[in-house]
Amino acid sequence: MKIRQMILIPVLASVSVTAFAQKWEIGAVGGGSFYTKTDVTLGSNSVEAKFAPSFAVGFVLGNEIGRYLGGDIRYTFMRNDAQLSGNSSTVNFGAQSHTIQYDFLLHFAPPGQKTRPYISFGAGVRHYQGTGNEVLSQPLSNYAILTKTTDTTPMASVGFGVKFRVSPKSNIRIEFKDYITPAPSKVIAPNRGASLSGWFHNFVPLLGVSYVF
Secondary structure, three states, X not given: OOHHHHHHHHHHHHHHHHOOOOOEEEEXXXXXXXXXXXXXXXXXXEEEEEEOOEEXXXXXXXXXXXXXXXXXXXXXXXXXXXXXXXXXXXEXXXXXXXXXXXXXEEEXXXXXXXXXXXXXXXXXXXXXXXXXXXXXXXXXXXXXXXXXXXXXXXXXXXXXXXXXXXXXXXXXXXXXXXXXEEOOOOOEEEOOOEEEOOEEEEEEEEEEEEEEO
């Protein structure tokens, strides 16, 4: 799938469902960003590949589609360094990501309630970007090379949260997201004879404030 099509999918989804929206919500979120790990395998040996814990910030544009169904189009920026570790060595490389997605929200309370718990699910794209300084001799380079390049991957999103109504025009959100992507094999590039497999789960607890209009 072309990158342009991958980016357009969540945008077009948001346009189609928001045609019936009765109420809008715009806000900002921030929190932590924590990744699971996967392996780079070379023969019978392997090292761990992951992204280091760090922070996430983003913006949300939400709407009410029905009494219990809503939707969010979201942008999220994350700053997580790429890492390789194994054989008594660890190497870090600056990295960040940009995510665009559309999530459906299934609320367990109708609009107007002071507390509205919900679950969410959706999809989008993530743009990984290596930002570190490449060197001629990198530890564990026989397994993989951490590169100053980019990699755009599809992404699935699942999560849950609670909206707290603090006034008729404002909400506080507490959320937990799991962003699921294939391992970015251009930013974490396996060397000849090695392989990078598996998926990353990116666990993101978030706190946000929003304005309802």
